[in-house]
Amino acid sequence: MKSKEDLVEFIDEFIDSFKNYSDISWDLYFYSTNFKDKNPYTLIKKRWKNSTYIQSYSKSLLECVLKYQFSDVTEVEEYKGTNPKVSCDFLSNQNELVKENLCNLMDSVCNYSDIKPKKKYKGYIILGHKNSEAGETLALVKMANPIVKLDRAGKKTATFKETEEGSLDIFEEDYCKLYYNTDFLICPDGIYTFNLKFEKFFHLSSTMKVYRDRVIEKVVSKKIFKDSDEAAKNLKSTDPRKFLPIGEERIARLTDVNQRKIICKEFEIGIDEQGNIILEGSKDTKNFLDWLCYKTFEEADTGNKIHANQAKVLD
Secondary structure, eight states: OOOHHHHHHHHHHHHHGGGSGGGEEEEEEEEEEOTTSSSOEEEEEEOOSSHHHHHHHHHHHHHHIIIIIGGGOOEEEEOOSOOOTTEEEEEETTOTTTHHHHHHHHHHHHTOBSSOOSSOOOEEEEEEEEOSSSOOEEEEEEOSOOEEOOOTTOSSOOOEEEOTTSOEEEOOOOEEOOOSOOSEEEETTEEEESSSTHHHHTTHHHHHHHHHHHHHHHHHTTOOBSSHHHHHHHHHTSOGGGGTTOOHHHHHHTTSHHHHHHHHHHTTOOBOTTSOBOOOSHHHHHHHHHHHTTSEEEOTTTOOEEEOSOOOOOO
16 A cells, blocks of 8 residues: 555656656546446547547646645545545455456456447546556546536527637537546555545445455354354344454454453443353444444553544554
8 A cells, every 4th residue: 555645656657757658658438337247347448539638638637636636635544434534545456345346347448349338428537558567557537427418408508609700509419528536546556545436336335245244254153152143133234334444353352252251341242151242232233343343442551441433553
């Protein structure tokens, strides 16, 4: 994961490449999605009447991202689903939440189409590729339909164009609009995102549930619950997002019955005399998950129990 400074430097390198256009190639893809398909991404490569247009737009886009979007970012943090808006979230390319669909997206880049799909576009991707031995790429994804359709029925607006003679003529063609900001970046090491729109792009509503169920299966397999079926049922009724900052070290600690008794007593989690955790209601389930995901902990100096939306280990 790059720091904010490292990421800015990485983007600056791409901006510097515009001094010699042969150092880097830029392409624009419109995309649509259908998550019922094996590969949900359909990419349409757009051609330019003049190659300088894409160069000029890409350079301005990168400069605006640095000037306006990174100015609000305080730091880059691992994606946990609850990071403050002043952070830039990061997900590794190997993160199981996005790994499969990221591969699907890259496959669609290699097998793009020139045929306009029947479905409307969901957004567009600007892709820069360094023409060097390293061949690093940078993709900027904007989740907004670039095609602006005119109000042909004339219910809200009437659209005209001015001719060379100065008179008005009817304007009937749809046009393309590209923005000077982006929703997230795809870099060689992973995804850097300014908001949570990428969750929809990578269909995280589905992969989060799969991830949650894998975590529950792993925890239940430790044989730590009085009623494993009841515990699994209560845990599965919880928002999958809550499982993202799961603590592997804390799962391991629960396998020791003495540790388990201490933890449950201190953090108000139900437990019987034999040391079996009881998750019979929402309070026990919440307290259990809060502890498991580093949202509750004991302050070292005072011994006070502290709850935080998200805690992280400092280097």
